[in-house]
Amino acid sequence: MIVFLCGLSVGSFLNVLIYRLPRGLSLVRPPSRCPSCGRRLGVLELIPVLGYLFIKGRCLQCRQPVSPRYPLVELATACLFTAVYHRFGFSLAGLGYLLLLSLLLAVALIDLDHRIIPNSLVLAGLIAGLILQLPAAGARWFDLPSRLAPAIPLTDALAGLTLGGGLLLIIILVSRGGMGAGDMKLMAMIGFYVGLRGTAVVMMLGFMLGAITGLVLIAARRLTRKDAVPFGPFLSLAALIEIFWGPLLWDWYINLLR
Numbered sequence: 503m504i505v506f507l508c509g510l511s512v513g514s515f516l517n518v519l520i521y522r523l524p525r526g527l528s529l530v531r532p533p534s535r536c537p538s539c540g541r542r543l544g545v546l547e548l549i550p551v552l553g554y555l556f557i558k559g560r561c562l563q564c565r566q567p568v569s570p571r572y573p574l575v576e577l578a579t580a581c582l583f584t585a586v587y588h589r590f591g592f593s594l595a596g597l598g599y600l601l602l603l604s605l606l607l608a609v610a611l612i613d614l615d616h617r618i619i620p621n622s623l624v625l626a627g628l629i630a631g632l633i634l635q636l637p638a639a640g641a642r643w644f645d646l647p648s649r650l651a652p653a654i655p656l657t658d659a660l661a662g663l664t665l666g667g668g669l670l671l672i673i674i675l676v677s678r679g680g681m682g683a684g685d686m687k688l689m690a691m692i693g694f695y696v697g698l699r700g701t702a703v704v705m706m707l708g709f710m711l712g713a714i715t716g717l718v719l720i721a722a723r724r725l726t727r728k729d730a731v732p733f734g735p736f737l738s739l740a741a742l743i744e745i746f747w748g749p750l751l752w753d754w755y756i757n758l759l760r
């Protein structure tokens with residue numbers, strides 16, 4: 503329950519991040535306002551999800567509808583937190599996944615809205631990933647409790663980073679467009695968390711999800727062949743699948759090859 507509530511408040515912060523970061527606004531000031539009329543939000547309205555229900559989805563002053571995406575992001579983050587906690591328990595590995603998946607949720611929505619992947623978010627993910635490796639680096643001098651063990655060893659993290667960033671760099675050079683430098687940096691960052699095998703799975707899944715969605719949208723005439731599809735959301739979704747079902751998918755794939 504506490505984990506769920508933590509997720510709700512982190513989700514609320516992610517909403518601020520998603521709205522303000524690509525617009526170059528400060529994350530802490532000014533306090534939250536209605537995007538339509540600029541009215542400052544009251545204390546009740548700032549409560550995740552309940553605040554949205556309290557105002558019945560409309561600004562109390564200008565009556566403009568408030569996007570249901572705000573409470574949905576809060577709920578999604580809360581579910582994410584609960585799922586990671588159940589799977590990985592109270593551990594450093596779990597904390598790393600919470601961080602990564604929260605960042606990826608923000609990245610996916612910013613990429614959808616603005617077609618950019620902020621460097622600051624990718625950098626934050628990398629720095630946090632490095633910090634999470636610190637206890638393991640000290641394990642030479644003391645016994646590392648299992649709670650403090652990183653999800654993957656540093657060598658594997660660096661291998662994932664190199665493979666993810668390197669392959670996308672090659673694709674960018676070969677395809678000239680379609681894929682951006684933001685996608686490359688994002689994939690390198692994800693690779694640092696999921697390692698070599700995980701990176702292979704994430705890239706394969708990401709391309710598959712992107713291709714299927716593109717074909718469906720073209721068939722539905724919502725998109726022409728020339729339109730660019732943001733890739734960040736697919737990489738993010740693929741990373742989520744890898745973290746929860748990666749080993750399972752890998753075994754299935756290997757068995758298929760035999």
Ligand SMILES: [Zn+2]
Nearest residue numbers: 536539561564
């Ligand atoms: Zn308003």
